[in-house]
Amino acid sequence: MRIEGALTVLPFLIGAIALGVAGIFPEPWTWAPMAVPAIFAVLFIGLLPIKRFRSRGFHMSDDRVRVVKGVMFHADTVVPFSRVQHLDVEQGPLERAFGIARLILHTAGTHNASVTLPGLAHADAVAMREEIRAHVKRESL
Template identity: 75%
Template sequence: MDAEPLTQLDPSYTTVMRIEGLLTTLPFIIGAGVLSFAEVVPAWAPGIPVLILAILLIGVLPMKRYRSRGYHMAADRLRVVKGVMFHADTVVPFSRVQHLDVEQGPLERAFGIARLILHTAGTHNASVTLPGLPFDDAKAMREDIRQHVKRESL
């Protein structure tokens, strides 16, 4: 199973993660600016940790997360691999799928990508999310899995 070649996610997923990192960093940038402007601390002091945080959340982590993710869709299962620090390799047999969702947030919609979510029976890993798919690919995968589930139930 581990020898299966993984399909990479859409490269625009890194841009979405970078924008999310920028939005996360923005309050810290504003706070550092206020502290510097109010002269509560030396002007450079709040800037250094905020700069490090920005480099990590905008520059480094999106690429590491992108490179660590992938998937393989076989005839009867979907394998999803993710994780930079904590690696997860999840295999979802289509026979366990209860229902499927394709979701897009505003950023994902702007870049034409989506998340495929497989909801399964059971409690552990009851939902498996595959982000960063081109929207049309996510819909096609949903329909392929739905057809397989429909055949299984007949």
């Protein structure tokens, strides 16, 4: 999450530094454009990832998964295995580099049709996918 935050803020910070060095703004305001991206850098790299990490969680029982998330707006979602249509384990380049993955449960319906569990160890995500798939298979028989 911190690397994603850094990659998000980095272009703005570079642009602000370039504006400050170029002297586009009058003398008292020369370094002022760097203040806003610097504040966002502190938020996106330092504080928000910690809050996002602490505000996420899940619990998998015999017949359902409960997912809780949200820093400002909290969501508590329960997905019964009987509603699962298909399952995906996905990895982006950063996730692959750190050996983590996202487990995505796709369900019937339009509202909250997919539920994502990010930040799982890749082996854990695959094991959870297989366990849920086995349960869905047993129920469909």
